[in-house]
Amino acid sequence: MILLNVLRNIQTTRMPVWLMRQAGRYLPEYRELRNKADGFIDFCLSPELAARATLQPIEKFGMDAAILFADILLIPFAFDQKVVFNEGGGPILEALSEEKQLGLLNWDIERLNPVFETIERVYDELDDDKALIGFSGGLWTVACYMMQGRSQPSFPKALACAQYDPEFMKFLMDALHDATLEYLGRQIEAGVDVLQIFDSHAGLLQGAFFDKYVIQPTKDLVAALKAEYPNVPVIGFPRGASLSDYEKYAAETGVDCVGLDQDVPLEFARRTLRLIKPLQGNLDPELLLKGGAPMKNEAEKIFRELGPNHIFNLGHGIIKETPPENVADLVSFVKSLTV
Ligand code: CP3
Numbered sequence: 001m002i003l004l005n006v007l008r009n010i011q012t013t014r015m016p017v018w019l020m021r022q023a024g025r026y027l028p029e030y031r032e033l034r035n036k037a038d039g040f041i042d043f044c045l046s047p048e049l050a051a052r053a054t055l056q057p058i059e060k061f062g063m064d065a066a067i068l069f070a071d072i073l074l075i076p077f078a079f080d081q082k083v084v085f086n087e088g089g090g091p092i093l094e095a096l097s098e099e100k101q102l103g104l105l106n107w108d109i110e111r112l113n114p115v116f117e118t119i120e121r122v123y124d125e126l127d128d129d130k131a132l133i134g135f136s137g138g139l140w141t142v143a144c145y146m147m148q149g150r151s152q153p154s155f156p157k158a159l160a161c162a163q164y165d166p167e168f169m170k171f172l173m174d175a176l177h178d179a180t181l182e183y184l185g186r187q188i189e190a191g192v193d194v195l196q197i198f199d200s201h202a203g204l205l206q207g208a209f210f211d212k213y214v215i216q217p218t219k220d221l222v223a224a225l226k227a228e229y230p231n232v233p234v235i236g237f238p239r240g241a242s243l244s245d246y247e248k249y250a251a252e253t254g255v256d257c258v259g260l261d262q263d264v265p266l267e268f269a270r271r272t273l274r275l276i277k278p279l280q281g282n283l284d285p286e287l288l289l290k291g292g293a294p295m296k297n298e299a300e301k302i303f304r305e306l307g308p309n310h311i312f313n314l315g316h317g318i319i320k321e322t323p324p325e326n327v328a329d330l331v332s333f334v335k336s337l338t339v
Contacts (some may be wrong), residue, residue, distance in 0.1 A: 003065045003131040004193060006278050006309050007233035008254050015307045016064035017334045018133070019288075019327065020281075021317030022057040023069050024247050027324055028165050029056050040085035041077060044070050051121035058130060060324070061331045065194070066122060068187070072137030072198055076146050080106040082160040095149030095157070096172075102196055104169055107179050109186065116190040123191035129338055134192030138199025138238070139176040139217040146172065155204060162205070162213055173217055173249040181224050188229050196235040196259070197221070200316075202249075203240015203261075209227055210245045222254040235259055236282055239316065243268055250276040262315025266305040280311035283330075289319045291326035303337040 003016040006130050023030055033053055037043035044050055053069040073091055077083045082094040094104075119134065126132055135140075144155040184195055202214045222234050237259030240248045250273050251259045252263040258277050260269055262284040269279055282302055302312065312334045318327070 001129055001131045001193065003311060004233065004313055007194065007235075009278065009309070012281055012308050014338045015303060015310050015312040015334055016131075016330055017312040018063040018065040018067065019057075019318055019330075020067075020314050022061075022063060022067065022327075024052045024318055025320040026318050026322040026327070027056060027060075029060070040071070041074070041083060044074060045112075047114050047117040050114070050118040051125070054118065054122045055125060057327075058126070061328050062335075063331055064267070065133050066126055067133040067196070068115070068119060068122070068135060068192065070118070070135070072114055072135070072142055072200075073145060073175065074115065075136065075142055075183060078111045078183075079175075079179065080108065080111075081146060090151035091145065093145055093149045096146050107175070109179075109182055110185060112186070116186050119187060119190035119192055131193045132191060133194045133196055133235075134184065134187035135196040135198060136180045138197050138202060138214065138236075139173050139180060139221065140205070140213040141199050141201045142176055142180075143169070143172050143213075144201045144204070149173060155201060158201075159204060160234075162209055164253070169213070173213070174257055177217060177221060177224075182222060184221075184225060185228060187230050192232075194233050194235065195225070196237060199236070199238045201240070202238035202245075203242075206242055206245060210241065211248070214241070214245070215249060218249070218253040218255065226254065233257065235311075237261075237281070243272075247272055247276070257311065259277075259313070260315060264315075266301065270305045272307060278309060278311070279306060280307075281313040281315055283312070283314045285314045285316055285319050285322070288314060288330060289322045289328055291323065291329060295326065295330060299330065299334055300337065303334075307337065308339050 005012050033049050050069040054066050058066050073083050085091050144158040147158045148155045233256040235257040236255035239261045259280045260282040
């Protein structure tokens with residue numbers, strides 16, 4: 001598998017490619033499947049539909065990896081926190097704020113059994129040369145949603161708690177560590193080849209807070225995973241982190257690969273981060289939305305600066321208005337770039 005070769009530092013002749021949110025609303029086939037389920041959580045927990053959603057983009061575009069169709073908010077769901085996704089809008093969770101509510105957290109991994117069944121189905125169907133990626137949210141990012149209750153640009157409740165109520169945060173982060181470790185372990189047992197930790201809101205923190213709520217929890221989680229599953233590579237994605245925090249994340253967390261958002265300059269990636277770990281990502285999703293020459297020029301630049309041992313991906317998920325033709329165009333163009 002070409003994706004695993006990059007993660008294991010084995011020389012490749014082209015960049016493996018997959019795209020964050022490659023299964024999603026930009027695809028008409030996805031929207032059709034989505035309509036067959038009652039709600040989004042239901043969709044994630046229907047192995048037959050979720051397996052189809054996972055495989056659709058691979059069948060259509062030929063990416064080198066499939067990412068399990070699920071969501072980072074299944075962890076709060078398995079804590080028995082109410083989670084709903086409104087049509088078109090973001091998720092809404094029954095927000096946690098009082099300690100007594102936290103005491104009610106009631107983790108039950110069995111609620112996620114359908115996810116492991118989805119993995120088994122995909123594993124059976126996926127070509128041997130394609131990797132299957134499992135995932136979770138970073139603990140900080142999941143804590144943001146659990147405390148805030150909904151997507152916000154800045155998650156003020158989680159930030160205030162990190163600053164003024166470290167005991168409460170510790171309690172929540174410890175619970176999330178245990179839950180995430182168990183969930184990811186079960187994903188590995190079911191058949192995923194690689195894990196990605198999406199710390200989408202890492203960029204809300206800097207310096208000492210970044211150390212405490214992003215670096216340390218990631219390091220502990222990766223160490224615990226590696227103790228049991230030393231051969232399963234982990235990709236960490238501290239989206240929005242400052243460049244110095246990116247560097248620390250690459251050096252200290254123990255992840256095998258670092259995901260780059262579109263704001264990380266390629267030169268910094270090449271001169272600094274690339275010397276520490278293999279990298280993934282960086283293409284601005286807006287360029288994929290526009291398509292054509294500007295998209296290809298930037299993809300070629302990524303290849304020149306970081307390739308071929310770089311996992312080609314976006315800096316964040318595919319924007320839902322993106323024409324599927326642009327995705328087809330990008331994947332075949334990236335695969336044509338060889339040394
Ligand atoms: O193709 C894939 O990437 C695999 C599946 C996947 C989904 N969510 C499906 C999804 C993955 C890896 C995720 C991760 C996820 N979920 C993250 C981390 C990555 C990121 O985007 O920063 C986050 C923060 C979430 C939480 C989440 N899920 C939000 C904020 C939303 C609403 C906003 C949106 O983009 O719609 C979701 C819903 C969601 N998760 C959809 C999909 C395909 C759209 C739901 C729909 O069909 O209506």
